[in-house]
Amino acid sequence: MAAPVLCRLWSGRRWALAYINRGSRHGAGTPTGSRSSGKREQSSVVQQPLITAEKPRKGEHKWAAVVGLEIHAQISSNSKLFSGSQVHFAAPPNSLVSFFDASLPGTLPVLNRRCVEAAVMTGLALNCRINKKSLFDRKHYFYADLPAGYQITQQRLPIAVNGSLAYSVFVGKKRSQVINKTVRIKQIQLEQDSGKSLHDDLRSQTLIDLNRAEGQLRVDANISVHHPGEPLGVRTEVKNLNSARFLAKAIDYEIQRQISELENGGEILNETRSFDYKLGCTVPMRDKEGKQDYRFIPEPNLPPLLLYDSASLPAGTDPQQVINIDRIRERLPELPSVTRDKLIQQYGMLPEHSLTLLNEVGLLEFFQNVIKETRAEPKKVTSWVLNTFLGFLKQQNLAVSESPVTPSALAELLNLLDRKTISSSAAKQVFAELWKSEGKTPAQIVSEKKLELMQDRETLEQLCHATMEQHPHVVMDMKKGNPRAINKLIGLVRKATLSRADPTVIKEILEKKLSA
């Protein structure tokens, strides 16, 4: 089903607008533009203002850019927003189409409870005001993949408004400096998705898939530039951006294009553009119809959507018949920003590390499971999970859930390291073994490969002594005060132990012998 939520976020002069969709055409869809990407019903739309980038231009004029995003996100639900037909990723074309989805005359929309709950939850997570009464509207345009000739959306009174999302940006050469930002969300709206058009240019045909849901996020970016203190400039809309990378590239390109255009005496047209990801530039979409009048009208077949909280819930109401905002708030999982703060506080983690932990699906849980089972320092665990473990995953393009190394195995390995049973370099070796030989424990690998640290001090002292005797000129160097000479000796001793000795212990013995 398609339940789209539209969120608009505002902050500073940039704005971003996001839709969360569930299989329906996004809010500001152009009906006549050539579109080959599918649209889903949307469950929520977020419109949020981004931060304005003020770029000084050669000391002359300053330009400020304003960006608003309309984000279309699909709701994770079993059935569509307004019909009982199912939602499956990559289902055969037109295999999940109810009579309503095909717009057979006489069919009526029936709102999916799950989609409403998801929209409310999204609104709560984005600090929105939840409207206890919201309305549905029809937005009209003719397009082959819009069988009803209109799309059901929430134009006048959406389910949630006036929210915000705080986020961090890394700046500086090493991207180690963190700046906290907030983007405002204008609204979240439930919206039905359109179908998907596949254009066959060779045969001049368009094939339509009314399954709708495809499980992707789609963003339209509205962009304008102006001089600070002056009115906002004319905006363009870059449509159908489906990755964060292209979104950023499209916005950057469009800002520069507009500035160049204006500085060269040109003007900006209020138009829709698409992003050519091969050329890395935006181009006008061919919209024969020109500006659309969507002729909005209230959707007469859906009564106002009423939500309650525990205080306003009428007594004796069947819980199945109503949606209680407070119940949904209780079910709201810990939000990422809270989790990140906790990680920073609890483990002394760097902010950027907390971000990485949360950005990779399953990584936080993996980390927490390791922490639970190991005595190793949290910083050590963080380093191993983010560097070694994540490095291996990335190298092989695996998800956390596909990792051959379990949290328990890594925890055991870190325990061995912590107890100084093995050295750091041996630990890396063990990890590599774990990765390829499933079923073996770290202890087994250490034992098989004889990787334990040499614990016998007497043996170590003998080895040190023998090494010093064999390399008198190095010892001489040291005595002359060359600070690096001792490292050479340490290396020689370690080599003699087949890297199984702790270098700090070797150093200690050597220093003791030299000063004796």
Added chain:
Amino acid sequence: MKDGCAHVIPVAVVDLSFSSLSFAPCGGRQGTRTMLGRTLREVSAALKQGQITPTELCQKCLSLIKKTKFLNAYITVSEEVALKQAEESEKRYKKGHSLGDLDGIPVAVKDNFSTSGIETTCASNMLKGYVPPFNATVVQKLLDQGALLMGKTNLDEFAMGCGSTDGIFGPVKNPWSFSKQYREKRKQKPHGDKEDSDWLITGGSSGGSAAAVSAFTCFAALGSDTGGSTRNPAAHCGVVGLKPSYGLVSRHGLIPLVNSMDVPGILTRCVDDAAVVLGVLAGHDCKDSTTVQDPVKPFVLPNLTDVSKLCIGIPKEYLVPELSNEVHSLWSKAANLFESEGAKVIEVSLPHTSYSIVCYHVLCTSEVASNMARFDGLEYGHRCDIDVSTEAMYAATRREGFNDVVRGRILSGNFFLLKENYENYFVKAQKVRRLIANDFVNVFNSGVDALLTPTTLSEAVPYLEFIKEDNRTRSAQGDIFTQAVNMAGLPAVSVPMALSNHGLPIGLQFIGRAFCDQQLLAIAKWFEKQVQFPVIQLQELMDDCSSIFENEKLTSVSLKQ
């Protein structure tokens, strides 16, 4: 008036001519040939008692449908389906497992309700050949009760009209055009020999359903009612036409005209029958979010014997100059009837009535523009041959698929919905709609139980006269007393009262409080009993067409109360 209000309607003496009718004796076994003249409840009793089998009844109706084909009441006759259903029904009766009052009862359905496997055209080129894969909820409910679907009835294209003259299958002829009552009156007039060209319209847009019930081809029919489309033809065809409260009966599967006003309507030969059908159809439907959540219990209409506790309102704004003298007189007479039996009859005011028809026009065309957008030739229905571009295909398909009336309403509606017009037209009309609905609320809050009004301005007019005006003018006149009820979502019923001087039926309308449909029907039933509206005498027609009634005269149909 009792409360001191002046009664605005002058009381005229009208000869109701009740004495010209003859009724069959109550009780006693009726031959099957007279079965068709019975009411639904009577024939249901006959089925239960084994006086006739569902198959016999079905065949009788099918035969009559063929003989009255010239009425053009049916677009599709679903003979095979009906006979099969009759067979199933017969098996149930033999086992003693009847499904209820509707088991084995022939019914007809307006051709804008989706019927699984049976073409559903809306009398439009656009949907010619369209066979829905599902049943409208109301159709399904009838079938679940064992009713026999005789066919799909004629209408104005997409129910846009009030004459049943503007569909692609041609106009429906009013059975009363061929009645003994009408013909006898006409013989007295010089132009009596032009009978064939002087047939009367049924009213509309559910004219096919009204004619089907009136001509005894079925015992109940579904109409739809957006601005009066069930009540108007009911009044012209001398049958009962019920528009239930908005939200009481599911619209799922009804091809919409105006979603916020459409309701499935019920056409029957008496009020009790309408109540039986309503009892089956009413209730929540998970496929229609605008239906009531509260469970609706089955009910039997009470026999109202005492009307002294009733308060009947007579809205003064409904006395318009265009109202015919005869209708005016009967309206007054009806008011007097209630008053003489002890009811309180008061003049009331619905002050925004005069704005209603214009407001209705804006809201209706706006929703029409939206609802008709889906007919683009892609998924179903008509598609033109032009394939140079999608846009060209849309344009030609819609040009060919819709008649002038539909296209005109689409254009008007889109105009009203344009960004620059929306506030000035659509929003204003919605506000007026609220005022009109509040007018009714205020009247009912003042203690009025039901409003009594005319259903139509006059009796049915000849087709040739009717088509002199354009559809829009006709609709504005035809819906004048009925559409405000749709804007307020109230229940209303047209009950035939008497014959005009031309021998044609005149109906009056009762309007009730929202969701007080049962109370409304109880009042209507009391009224029906008082006025004893005459049965249509079609034997000449039947004789002309080698009557199935053979030796038995139609005057012998029983009207047991």
